[in-house]
Amino acid sequence: MEVIGLIGRLLFVAIFLNSGINHFKERESMAAYAQSSGAPAPELTVPLTGAMIFVGGALIALGVWPDVGALLLAAFLLPTSFYMHAYWKVDDPQMRTMQMHHFYKNLSMFGAALLLFYVFTECGGDLGLMAGGTLF
Numbered sequence: 410m411e412v413i414g415l416i417g418r419l420l421f422v423a424i425f426l427n428s429g430i431n432h433f434k435e436r437e438s439m440a441a442y443a444q445s446s447g448a449p450a451p452e453l454t455v456p457l458t459g460a461m462i463f464v465g466g467a468l469i470a471l472g473v474w475p476d477v478g479a480l481l482l483a484a485f486l487l488p489t490s491f492y493m494h495a496y497w498k499v500d501d502p503q504m505r506t507m508q509m510h511h512f513y514k515n516l517s518m519f520g521a522a523l524l525l526f527y528v529f530t531e532c533g534g535d536l537g538l539m540a541g542g543t544l545f
Contacts, residue, residue: 411537418469421521425466425482432459448492461485469525472539479526483519490515 432439432455443451461481468478494515496508529536533543 414536415538418472418475421525422466422470422478422482424518425462426470429459429461429463429466432456432462443493446493446495458485458489471541472536473541474544475539476526476529476543476545479522479529483522483526486515486519486522490519 436455436459440451440455443455448454462485465478465481465485468481469475490512494508494512496505496512499505499508529543530545
């Protein structure tokens with residue numbers, strides 16, 4: 410069962426590791442999009458959030474302070490849902506639907522990150538196949 414837990418952790422964080430890298434590779438275009446969405450200080454927040462999700466994903470994947478990693482992802486996902494995917498502000502029906510899907514996807518991942526935080530803090534090293542342990 411430990412292998413199933415590892416596979417689940419790796420699959421969950423794949424999107425965050427990839428997106429974290431893209432926050433740096435595509436920083437200018439992502440900052441422009443963030444600015445158009447009304448996100449605060451996009452030149453600062455795009456690289457900051459890129460670091461948050463990459464580090465958070467890496468901590469979970471490696472099993473080193475995965476509880477901290479889960480909190481980093483949760484701290485990214487909730488505000489990002491409301492700033493970047495505010496579908497209720499979009500007039501175009503097709504774009505509104507797309508943003509609504511992204512909004513609820515992020516909320517779902519926020520819930521998963523909270524659940525992972527809970528599991529990591531409750532189970533700690535009993536989960537197996539982790540390089541370290543929890544901080545909390």
